[in-house]
Amino acid sequence: MTYLLALDQGTSSSRSIVFDDQGRMVAMSQREFRQIFPQPGWVEHDAEEIWQTQLATAREALAQAGVPAAAVAAIGITNQRETTVLWNRRTGQPLHHAIVWQDRRGEPLCAQLRADGLAPHIRQATGLVVDSYFSATKLRWLLDQVSGAREMAQRGELAFGTVDSWLLWKLTGGAVHATDVTNASRTMLFDIRHHAWAPLLLDALQVPDSVLPAVHPSSHRYGTTDPSLLGAAIPVAGIAGDQQSALFGQACFEAGLAKNTYGTGCFMLMHTGGAMLESANGLIATSAAQVGRRAAGDAAAQGLRSDGAGGAQYALEGSVFIGGAVVQWLRDGLHAIRASSEVQALAEAVPDTGGVHVVPAFTGLGSPYWKPDARGAIVGLTRGTTMAHIARAALESIAFQSAALLQAMGRDAAAAGAAPVTQLRVDGGACVNNLLMQFQADLLGIPVVRPTVTETTALGAAYLAGLAVGVWPDTRSLSAQWKVDRQFEPAMSRDEAAVRMAAWEHAVGQAMS
Numbered sequence: 464m465t466y467l468l469a470l471d472q473g474t475s476s477s478r479s480i481v482f483d484d485q486g487r488m489v490a491m492s493q494r495e496f497r498q499i500f501p502q503p504g505w506v507e508h509d510a511e512e513i514w515q516t517q518l519a520t521a522r523e524a525l526a527q528a529g530v531p532a533a534a535v536a537a538i539g540i541t542n543q544r545e546t547t548v549l550w551n552r553r554t555g556q557p558l559h560h561a562i563v564w565q566d567r568r569g570e571p572l573c574a575q576l577r578a579d580g581l582a583p584h585i586r587q588a589t590g591l592v593v594d595s596y597f598s599a600t601k602l603r604w605l606l607d608q609v610s611g612a613r614e615m616a617q618r619g620e621l622a623f624g625t626v627d628s629w630l631l632w633k634l635t636g637g638a639v640h641a642t643d644v645t646n647a648s649r650t651m652l653f654d655i656r657h658h659a660w661a662p663l664l665l666d667a668l669q670v671p672d673s674v675l676p677a678v679h680p681s682s683h684r685y686g687t688t689d690p691s692l693l694g695a696a697i698p699v700a701g702i703a704g705d706q707q708s709a710l711f712g713q714a715c716f717e718a719g720l721a722k723n724t725y726g727t728g729c730f731m732l733m734h735t736g737g738a739m740l741e742s743a744n745g746l747i748a749t750s751a752a753q754v755g756r757r758a759a760g761d762a763a764a765q766g767l768r769s770d771g772a773g774g775a776q777y778a779l780e781g782s783v784f785i786g787g788a789v790v791q792w793l794r795d796g797l798h799a800i801r802a803s804s805e806v807q808a809l810a811e812a813v814p815d816t817g818g819v820h821v822v823p824a825f826t827g828l829g830s831p832y833w834k835p836d837a838r839g840a841i842v843g844l845t846r847g848t849t850m851a852h853i854a855r856a857a858l859e860s861i862a863f864q865s866a867a868l869l870q871a872m873g874r875d876a877a878a879a880g881a882a883p884v885t886q887l888r889v890d891g892g893a894c895v896n897n898l899l900m901q902f903q904a905d906l907l908g909i910p911v912v913r914p915t916v917t918e919t920t921a922l923g924a925a926y927l928a929g930l931a932v933g934v935w936p937d938t939r940s941l942s943a944q945w946k947v948d949r950q951f952e953p954a955m956s957r958d959e960a961a962v963r964m965a966a967w968e969h970a971v972g973q974a975m976s
Contacts, residue, residue, distance in 0.1 A: 467929050468525065468535050468697070469921035472517055472542040472626050473705065474563065474727045479520035480918060481528040481535075482925040484934055486944040488918060489530070492523035499560060504567040504826070507560035510548045513626065514633050521693060532695035537932045538634070538688065539701030539924030541708035542626040544649045547601035549612065549674070550629070552622050555637055558609050561626070562601040565784065565826050569600025570835050581667055588654040588661050590739060590748030592833055596782070598625060599651035599668050606669070616671050623674040625649065627702045634699055636689035641677040644775075645707040648750035653678070655750050656739060658775065680755030681707070682927040701927030703752045705920045706730040710778060711752040712923030713888045713914065714945040716938045721872070721884045723865050723903075724920065725893035728829070729786035731868045732778040733876070733884060739777045740879050744871035745831025751776035752923065754930055754938070779875060781830035781868030785823040785839075787893045789857045792823065799850045807898050810855035818843040820863075820970035821856040831871040832971065840974040858899055863967040866906040870964075886910045890919040897951075905955035906963065915946040 465484040471477070477496065481489040494516040499507040525532060545564035550557045562568070573593045576582065582593045591597055602623055606613045615621050622632065625646045631639055647653040647660075652670060654661040660675055679685065681703040687696040703711060706724060710732045713722040718736035723729060732751070739748050753776050785792075790806050793799045800806055820842045827835035841853065873883050886909055893899060894913055904911040916922055929935050955963075 465536050465934050466530050466534055467925035468521060468538045469924040470517055470521060470538060470540045470630060471921040472513060472630060474543045477513060477516040477520050479524040480921040481524050481530055486916060486922060490524045490528035492520035494520050506563040506565045508563055510557040510561040510629055517630060532693040532697055535697050536934050537698045537700035537928035539928035540627050540630055541703055541705050541920050541924035544625060544646060544704035545596060545598050546626050547598045548629040549605045549621055549623050552620055558612055559605055564596060567595050567826060567835060568604055569595030572600045572603060585651060589651055590655050591651050592747060597649055597651035602670055603668050616674050619673040621674050624676050628676045631685055631699060634688045635686040639686040641679055641685055643679055643681040643702040644750040644753050645681055645704040647678045649704060681752040682754040682931045684931055698932055700931035701924050703923060703927055706732055707752045708923035709890055709920040711926055712919030714942045719882050722888040725786055725891035727788045729783035729861060729865050731781045731865060733872050735777045735779055737775055740779055740875060742779060742875045743878060744874045745833060746779045746781050746871050746875060749778055749780045751778040752927060779872055781871060783864040784826050784829045786861050789823040789860060793854055793857055799854055806854055806858060807896050809851050810858050810898060812851040813855055816856040816859060817848060817852045819848055819852045819856040820967060821860045822970050822974040823860055824974050830868055834975045837975045842970040842973055859902055861893060862899060862903040862906055865903060866964060869907055886912050888912050890917045900951045904951040904953045906960050908953045908957055908960060911951040913948045915948045
């Protein structure tokens with residue numbers, strides 16, 4: 464039996480999962496870490512704590528599986544995207560807490576970029592809208608606000624990276640400073656059409672190129688681990704941002720296939736093949752996971768390609784900032800439940816929401832609205848409203864926001880002459896909630912399909928690593944491993960679904976104003 468180790472570094476926890484060559488989970492370890500909120504709208508993580516929890520879970524997962532490090536064919540990394548780390552190349556120490564993707568401190572700079580007329584160029588080159596969600600303004604803030612940072616960067620003493628680059632640096636003992644195309648595409652500094660850092664954007668953001676990592680395909684031999692960390696030198700051979708990794712783990716390898724991940728936020732991606740589609744409906748274009756050329760014993764042969772097979776791959780993406788986190792708010796903010804698992808029972812205590820809508824715009828609204836100054840709202844309260852109605856409305860808000868994304872994707876696909884999405888593959892923690900999944904299918908009017916392995920983010924990283932070292936020959940062999948656990952069929956009329964969506968959009972309008 465051949466094994467792969469997937470490092471799944473998320474927003475609230477670090478996990479490590481051991482998979483076998485049939486794509487089955489063998490063991491898993493998970494550790495939460497601190498969420499740091501210095502002031503309203505700011506979110507930080509301790510990058511060193513991220514590393515320590517990730518390393519600890521890797522060791523624990525291997526021990527639970529009874530698999531020695533020498534038996535691991537490769538390591539794949541998947542990570543919370545956009546979160547920004549800046550560290551000293553000599554000491555390996557971060558200069559500041561990591562600035563998390565949810566953080567909004569970069570909004571004033573984004574406003575300046577828009578005022579300077581750079582938004583169209585940024586959209587053309589990166590596929591992204593100008594928003595502090597992405598890494599560029601976070602990096603600029605660190606360079607400007609951390610004492611001495613800019614001078615050190617100019618001298619080539621600093622390294623920037625998203626969390627994948629930070630983990631790769633630590634795993635290789637500081638030998639490798641690199642990232643993959645999917646994470647690079649989330650920085651607002653990378654030209655996804657030409658697969659290169661964009662000089663005009665580096666100049667506009669005042670980012671010296673000396674801090675940037677090298678960019679490689681997602682399935683690629685990046686380097687090997689320091690043997691002292693896990694007990695052997697293991698190839699690190701796969702990297703992808705969490706949402707592109709989940710798309711890969713869901714076997715969405717062809718244009719028109721789509722998935723939605725229900726995590727802290729919700730992230731819907733539709734594969735568009737080798738074509739980068741520009742959205743006219745509030746979505747963003749992004750790089751999908753890319754498989755590099757594999758030549759036996761020749762890692763250098765794995766380069767970025769622009770041809771069809773194994774070449775550049777793209778997706779349309781919509782991002783919901785607050786998805787499953789609304790359940791955490793019910794638990795920790797309102798104390799409506801003691802554990803997240805209790806939310807379905809509370810929501811099912813009432814037959815409907817009683818006209819209540821919860822718009823969880825706690826950190827603004829993402830796709831397709833892009834309203835950073837929107838704030839959360841509960842709309843439709845009456846004397847008869849109970850906590851059960853609010854809980855059900857909070858749960859339904861996840862499905863409403865995701866339905867708005869798929870509708871936007873449908874409009875973009877139609878404009879491009881592409882086929883509509885005919886099923887939605889789902890994963891992430893909240894996809895185990897049957898009430899939510901059925902309501903999602905009802906709103907969308909298409910089947911919602913949950914696979915047997917819902918840890919598709921980690922599985923995608925394992926697949927990418929395994930392809931690079933020859934565990935699997937091609938993506939066709941991976942498609943054969945994807946199996947359905949349950950398919951939710953729509954049971955709501957299209958007229959009723961349209962009425963429900965119109966009521967949701969009305970509530971969103973109130974939150975936005």
